[in-house]
Amino acid sequence: MEDSARPPTLRAQGRTRRRLAVNRAAEGGATLAALVAVGVLGVVVVSVLLRGLPALNLDLLTKNQPFFGETGGGIANALVGTPIIVAIATAMALPAGVLVAVYVSEFATERVSRVVRLALDVLNGVPSIVVGIFVYGLVVVGHGQSGLAASLALAIIMLPLVSRSTMEVLALVPHSLREASLALGVSRWRTVLSVVLPTVRGGILTGATLAVARAAGETAPILFTSSIFLNSVVADPTQALPNLPYKIFFYSEAPDKTLNDQAWAAAFILMAFVLVASLAARALLARSERKLTHR
Amino acid sequence: MEASPASQPARALDSRRRQRDRVGDVAFRWLTGAAAAGSVCLIGLIVYKVVDGARPALSRFGLSFLWHQSWDAVTNRFGALDFVVGTVYTTGFALFVAGPVAIAIGLYLSELAPRAVRRVVGPLVEMLAAIPSVVLGLWGILVLGPVVHDQLGPWLNGALGWLPFFASRPISGSTMLTAVIVLAIMITPITAAISRDLFSQVPRDLKEGALGLGLTRWEMVRGVMLPYTRGGLIAAVLLGAGRAVGEAIAVTQVIGTTAHLTADLFQTGDTLASRIAAQYQGAVSTLQVGSLFYLGVILLAMSLVANVAAQAIVRRYQVERRA
Numbered sequence: 001m002e003d004s005a006r007p008p009t010l011r012a013q014g015r016t017r018r019r020l021a022v023n024r025a026a027e028g029g030a031t032l033a034a035l036v037a038v039g040v041l042g043v044v045v046v047s048v049l050l051r052g053l054p055a056l057n058l059d060l061l062t063k064n065q066p067f068f069g070e071t072g073g074g075i076a077n078a079l080v081g082t083p084i085i086v087a088i089a090t091a092m093a094l095p096a097g098v099l100v101a102v103y104v105s106e107f108a109t110e111r112v113s114r115v116v117r118l119a120l121d122v123l124n125g126v127p128s129i130v131v132g133i134f135v136y137g138l139v140v141v142g143h144g145q146s147g148l149a150a151s152l153a154l155a156i157i158m159l160p161l162v163s164r165s166t167m168e169v170l171a172l173v174p175h176s177l178r179e180a181s182l183a184l185g186v187s188r189w190r191t192v193l194s195v196v197l198p199t200v201r202g203g204i205l206t207g208a209t210l211a212v213a214r215a216a217g218e219t220a221p222i223l224f225t226s227s228i229f230l231n232s233v234v235a236d237p238t239q240a241l242p243n244l245p246y247k248i249f250f251y252s253e254a255p256d257k258t259l260n261d262q263a264w265a266a267a268f269i270l271m272a273f274v275l276v277a278s279l280a281a282r283a284l285l286a287r288s289e290r291k292l293t294h295r
Numbered sequence: 296m297e298a299s300p301a302s303q304p305a306r307a308l309d310s311r312r313r314q315r316d317r318v319g320d321v322a323f324r325w326l327t328g329a330a331a332a333g334s335v336c337l338i339g340l341i342v343y344k345v346v347d348g349a350r351p352a353l354s355r356f357g358l359s360f361l362w363h364q365s366w367d368a369v370t371n372r373f374g375a376l377d378f379v380v381g382t383v384y385t386t387g388f389a390l391f392v393a394g395p396v397a398i399a400i401g402l403y404l405s406e407l408a409p410r411a412v413r414r415v416v417g418p419l420v421e422m423l424a425a426i427p428s429v430v431l432g433l434w435g436i437l438v439l440g441p442v443v444h445d446q447l448g449p450w451l452n453g454a455l456g457w458l459p460f461f462a463s464r465p466i467s468g469s470t471m472l473t474a475v476i477v478l479a480i481m482i483t484p485i486t487a488a489i490s491r492d493l494f495s496q497v498p499r500d501l502k503e504g505a506l507g508l509g510l511t512r513w514e515m516v517r518g519v520m521l522p523y524t525r526g527g528l529i530a531a532v533l534l535g536a537g538r539a540v541g542e543a544i545a546v547t548q549v550i551g552t553t554a555h556l557t558a559d560l561f562q563t564g565d566t567l568a569s570r571i572a573a574q575y576q577g578a579v580s581t582l583q584v585g586s587l588f589y590l591g592v593i594l595l596a597m598s599l600v601a602n603v604a605a606q607a608i609v610r611r612y613q614v615e616r617r618a
Contacts, residue, residue, distance in 0.1 A: 023511035027407055033399035034408070034416055037487065040480055041423045047438050048430065100334050103327035112331075118606065119335040125534075125602030126341060126595065127541025129568045133591045134341045137348040156341075159334060187316035189323035217427025219544040220568075223575040245429045245544075252433040252548055260437060267430045278425045282418060 045271070052268025055261040065231050071258045075266050077233045081241035085147050085226065086216050088237055089154035094208050096155075097162030098197070105170040106192055117167075124160040129220040131156050136224035145226055147237035153221035158211040165207025169200040169288070202288025206281045213277035217270055219245035244270050342595065349592050351585030360589055364556070366570070368579060373586035375567070375593055377554035382566040382597070384558075385471055385546070386539040389478035394532050397483045401490030402516060417491065424484035432548030435477040440468020440549060447472070448561055459558040469551035471564040477545050482535035489531035493524040526612035533605035541598045543568035567594040 012020050059074050066073030100120070104113045135153040143149075173196055181191040197204070222245055229240040244266050251263035346353075352360060352373065363374025404417055448465040455461045465472075497520050505515040521528070551563025552573045565573075567590045578584045 019511050019514065023513040026513035026516070030399040030403040030407055033396045034403040034420070036396065037400055037420050037423060037483055038416060041419055041426075043438075044423075044426060044431065044434050044480075047434055051437075096330050096333070099327045099330035103324075103331040107324055107327060108331065116331045116335060119338055121606055122338055122599060122602060123334065125537050125541075125598055126338075127543065127568055127598050129541065129543035129571050130341070130345060130591050130595050130598075133348065133571065133588060134344050137344045137588070138340075156337065159337075163334070187320055189319045190316070192323070213425060217429065219427070219429040220572060223544075223572055227575065245427065248429045248433055249544060249548070252429075252436050263433055264437075267433050270427055271430050274425055274427060275422060278422065 048264065048267050048271055051261070051264035052266075055265035056268065060262060060265050064233070066258065073258075073262075075242075075244070075247050075262055077229075077231070077242035078244045078247045078266065079269070080233050080235060081147065081226075081229075081243040082216060082245070084235060084237055085150045085154065085222075085241055085243055086212060088148065088151035089158060089215055090208065090212055092151065092155035093158035093162055093211065097159050097207075097211075098166050098204060100159075100163045101166035101170055102192055102197075105167055106188075106196070117164075120160040120163055123156070124164070127220070128153075128157055128218050129223075132221035132224040135221065140225055145224075145228055145240040147226055147234075147239065147241035150222050150226035150241065150243070151237065153225050154215040154218060157218060157221065158215050161211040161214060162204075162207050165210065166200070166204050169203025169207075170196065172203075172289070173199050200288070202284055202291065206285040206288065209277050209281040209284065213274045213281070216277075217245060217274055219249050222246050223249075345588055345591045345595055348588035349585055351581050352589040353585070355582060355585075356589075360586070361593070366554070366586075368583055371580060371582055373583065373589075375590055377556060378565055378567045378570050378590060379593060380556060381471070381550075381554055381564045382540055382568070382594075385474050385478060385550070385564065385566055386536055388471075388475040388560070389482055389539050390532060390536055392475065393479040393482040393535060394486065396479075397486035397531075397535070398490050398528060400483070400487040401494055402520075404487075404491045405494035406512065406516070406520075417488075420484050420487050422484075423480065424488070428481065428542060428545040429548075431477055431480060432545035435473055435545060435549040436468070439476060440473055442468075443470060443473050443476075444468040452561070460560045462559045463561050465561040467551070467563075469549055469563055470561045471550060472560040474546050474550040474564065474566075474569075475560065477549055478539045478542060481542060481545070482539050485538055486531045486535040489534065490524070490528055493527040493531070494520055497523050526608050530605040530608040530612075533601050533608070537598045537601035537605070540566075540601060541568055541594065543572040547572040567591075567597075 011017075059072055060076075061074060061079065062076050063072065063074040064077050065075075100116065104116050108116065131153050135149050135156070139146075139149045139152065177195060177199065178191055181195045182188070186195070222243060226240045226243060227246050229242045231242075234241055248263050248266045248270065251259040251266070254260065254263075356363065356373065360373065360375050361379065362376050363372070364376045365372050365374055366377070367373070400420060404413055404420075408416060444465050444467060448470070451461045452464045501519050501523065502515060505519045506512070510518065546566055547569040550565060550569055552565050552569055553563045554565035554570075555562065571587050571590050571594070574583075574587055578587055
């Protein structure tokens with residue numbers, strides 16, 4: 001009854017006003033957090049652009065590391081080595097990952113598939129440096145560093161990524177499609193190979209692209225497997241291959257402006273590749289999901 | 296009578312094909328099964344190989360490795376205490392910074408952002424996760440480091456110097472705080488993406504019911520969404536922790552890789568992963584290599600615990616929801 005004495009108003013008062021203020025503060029905080037995250041991404045990308053672009057030149061792409069104290073030179077050997085390492089890693093991880101996914105989604109019982117899924121998640125959680133010392137203990141101790149050892153380490157990192165993403169798209173394939181093929185008298189394995197897998201090609205490619213993007217930038221496994229290499233272009237994967245991530249790592253700690261600049265240029269190249277690859281994967285995924293769900 | 300000579304080869308063809316199909320089916324099943332079994336065995340092999348590599352240090356130091364402090368290649372005495380503490384300390388601080396921010400980003404993306412903004416900002420935050428750690432480390436050492444040394448350090452020390460965390464001024468850009476910031480940047484997109492997905496799974500009628508009772512949006516978040524997604528949020532933060540614990544490269548680049556037990560974030564530090572990475576070429580004796588592997592065993596155990604705990608929470612939570 002006290003309230004009615006006051007002139008009626010739509011403006012919130014007292015407790016309500018405080019509640020609305022708290023609400024506004026919380027909303028502001030959440031918005032600010034998103035802005036900060038985007039801002040940090042912007043700062044990192046812009047500083048790589050600002051420092052990497054000026055250092056990009058033909059010498060950088062075509063020459064190798066300068067002698068101590070000299071200027072000039074480049075990272076040509078790393079630009080050859082990284083694609084080789086990543087390509088071999090993909091050649092190992094992609095077929096294996098798809099096979100695992102096919103087993104889980106086409107053949108395995110509920111319990112077995114849960115075990116395999118858990119194993120893949122655990123594998124995904126193994127720190128990349130541990131994968132590095134694992135391959136070091138497995139291969140490098142006996143046979144020395146090599147591009148192949150680096151590829152094996154990267155393949156172990158890629159396997160769960162490829163496999164989990166393939167499983168996800170396989171689950172989207174309608175059962176009627178499989179049943180139609182089986183009803184025509186096509187055997188199980190032919191159904192998988194020529195009906196199921198082609199349907200999800202886009203999804204598998206997406207997962208593979210994301211895994212390649214992740215592997216290309218991994219440095220920790222490379223330290224133990226392909227970090228002592230010649231200062232020349234090497235294309236033989238049985239030897240240690242020069243590579244971009246290690247160059248960035250090594251040059252970033254070098255007390256030499258020329259090498260720091262080259263680290264930025266290498267970072268620019270690596271990051272451009274990784275970001276373009278993940279954008280492409282995103283576009284690809286959107287397309288293939290649209291295709292699958294609107295069938 | 297005429298048909299029989301023709302159907303004879305046809306039937307033979309048919310049965311040959313059927314046999315080929317059967318063989319193909321069995322072979323295919325075995326092939327995929329072997330790949331699946333291989334991926335499960337791979338984990339066992341990793342654990343075995345890393346423990347095997349640690350054997351020299353295991354037999355020499357036993358469990359005392361865990362609480363011994365020195366890392367001395369001259370006297371051949373190695374211990375993990377500094378690195379375990381450094382790992383827990385930097386990861387803890389990174390979670391303290393990144394956890395709330397990441398959850399807030401998730402809330403913004405699922406509740407507040409207009410559709411157009413959501414479609415741009417969501418992928419941008421995920422892009423942050425795609426930046427290779429070595430590039431982030433390069434940025435940390437050459438851009439962030441000087442900022443910490445010249446501006447952030449003196450300022451925090453001046454304003455909050457009475458806290459043990461900011462007790463001194465940094466003598467270089469390589470400090471534990473630099474590592475904490477870099478780790479926070481790495482964790483944020485992971486945790487933010489998972490929490491956004493969790494928030495978008497909260498049933499609409501629950502949210503609308505709360506709003507219909509006259510709650511403000513924040514009260515609805517606190518009273519309905521956070522309790523509903525609590526388990527998942529804990530898992531999201533744990534997954535971020537797993538990432539931070541295992542990050543080697545970026546931390547090695549910015550932390551200074553000299554360990555001493557101190558609460559002061561402006562001192563140099565070291566973590567398990569960064570010590571292994573820093574010593575990749577420097578390990579000379581068998582015992583030192585073994586000790587590095589021993590650090591790897593501890594690291595593997597810590598990140599497996601974080602990851603498996605996160606999975607378990609997610610799973611229990613999914614089962615509850617379904618019931």
